[in-house]
Amino acid sequence: MITGFSHVSIVVPSLDEAAAQLKVLYGLEIGEIAVNEQQGVRLAYVELGNSRMELMEPSRPDSPVAKFLEKNPKGGIHHFCLAVDSVDATAQSLAANGARVLGDGKPQHNVHGERIAFVHPKDFLGALVELEEHGFKRA
Numbered sequence: 001m002i003t004g005f006s007h008v009s010i011v012v013p014s015l016d017e018a019a020a021q022l023k024v025l026y027g028l029e030i031g032e033i034a035v036n037e038q039q040g041v042r043l044a045y046v047e048l049g050n051s052r053m054e055l056m057e058p059s060r061p062d063s064p065v066a067k068f069l070e071k072n073p074k075g076g077i078h079h080f081c082l083a084v085d086s087v088d089a090t091a092q093s094l095a096a097n098g099a100r101v102l103g104d105g106k107p108q109h110n111v112h113g114e115r116i117a118f119v120h121p122k123d124f125l126g127a128l129v130e131l132e133e134h135g136f137k138r139a
């Protein structure tokens, strides 16, 4: 069951350059940079009070996010993320209703260790959606 909105995620060619631009133009600070090896991303968050923005760059050449940058060299919105009470239960319910949950079925985790899953964009109005277990409550 969807319980809230978690974040919007933007892929950037360079986290350092993105951080500098957000600081100079908007007075926004990025948090600590972390690496999620499983997902192949180096990432940081901009806390916005009622929500957050996630900035990601590839952490290795075969990162899925590197593929995104090949198609969008200047970066752009990659996905948005909804909090759910249970990734497994939500994925099962989606599958039962014909929506495709991406991946090979192995559990995936975000940088906080929470369970995540991605829904095929064609089954969510054309947008890539991440489901994050309890992500909203962490805020």
Ligand code: CMX
Residues within 6 Å of the ligand: 009, 036, 039, 041, 043, 064, 065, 068, 077, 078, 079, 102, 103, 109, 110, 111, 112, 118, 120, 121, 122, 126, 127, 128
């Ligand atoms: N926006 C829109 N469509 C996208 C997309 C995007 N950002 N990324 C992929 N797609 C489309 C593909 O074109 C493909 O469409 P078709 O089936 O019509 O050809 C479809 O979605 C499936 O993509 P795929 O690459 O074939 O499927 P995979 O299962 O190999 O991988 C995905 C899908 C989205 C999980 C992977 O490409 C990806 O982006 N992984 C990174 C996930 C991520 O952002 N993790 C960060 C976690 C952050 C944290 O630690 O907190």
